[in-house]
Ligand SMILES: NC(=O)C1=CN([C@@H]2O[C@H](COP(=O)(O)OP(=O)(O)OC[C@H]3O[C@@H](n4cnc5c(N)ncnc54)[C@H](OP(=O)(O)O)[C@@H]3O)[C@@H](O)[C@H]2O)C=CC1
């Protein structure tokens with residue numbers, strides 16, 4: 001028996017990427033609605049209720065509406081939007097979050113796929129909080145750059161239309177970005193981090209950076225201790241790779257294109273033991289592990305299939 005999957009919002013940027021990863025997989029049956037009826041609640045309700053697993057690739061309000069259209073007690077939901085990421089009754093879809101989380105996910109009916117920025121941030125910071133190296137009440141800052149596909153069809157049109165709004169453009173200037181609640185909650189921090197994102201004039205790719213003054217932390221952990229905490233959290237992962245200390249030491253930079261159009265997440269600890277400072281860096285594809293790759297990974301986990309099936313790793 002195959003698992004029936006419906007992608008609501010399947011004609012959008014993330015939905016198309018997910019469909020590409022599901023194509024040609026005999027263990028799955030993809031339910032579709034005709035393109036001209038993609039916003040028709042009747043057609044959507046039929047597909048939503050006919051599927052074993054639905055993946056919502058919609059704006060937040062439409063994602064809430066899709067959940068309300070499900071009137072059976074069995075269809076499982078993976079929501080790629082921001083609508084349910086800190087909601088009661090939903091499991092955060094980052095299997096690597098902490099030991100045991102993957103097993104919780106596998107039993108869940110409602111899964112909230114993480115935002116692209118939180119994916120890089122949490123991968124770097126969560127192991128340090130769990131390991132006691134970073135106190136929960138520490139004031140944390142992150143910055144980074146995203147490809148413009150991160151803003152969906154509207155931002156793609158803006159950048160590929162009559163003139164891109166800039167080669168490198170900091171945004172989120174009210175310090176109230178929609179990803180802050182999930183970053184704070186799942187990192188286990190007492191305060192929201194300061195988040196300084198930017199959009200770069202490239203289609204896809206993402207760099208997330210967390211600088212830390214290790215000398216000011218309780219116990220003044222070394223760069224090597226920080227590296228060990230992060231590396232051990234993802235040992236053996238087919239998706240998350242932590243560069244060895246020697247590899248990072250030999251690098252002169254990390255490009256936003258570092259992982260290309262893949263579902264990998266690569267982490268780096270660049271540090272200076274003498275100054276007691278580190279720059280933690282995550283490189284990913286906003287459309288890969290930042291969206292579609294994570295959704296397909298979660299689908300595999302929910303359906304009891306090999307976790308990397310269909311992924312670009
Ligand atoms: N792009 C990215 O890197 C990431 C995106 N996400 C999230 O994934 C979700 C989808 O984003 P993205 O693919 O970028 O967005 P797009 O704007 O590219 O696509 C959104 C899709 O939703 C459809 N849609 C909008 N309103 C409705 C509605 N009322 N009923 C049915 N369909 C509707 C659109 O239809 P139409 O074709 O008619 O416009 C479109 O196909 C968003 O919540 C986004 O925040 C999450 C992580 C990363």
Ligand SMILES: CC(=O)N[C@@H](CCC(=O)OP(=O)(O)O)C(=O)O
Nearest residue numbers: 080081082115116117146150151
């Ligand atoms: C470049 C850009 O604008 N990126 C989007 C995030 C993309 C993403 O992760 O989407 P959701 O959290 O909405 O699912 C932003 O910062 O709002």
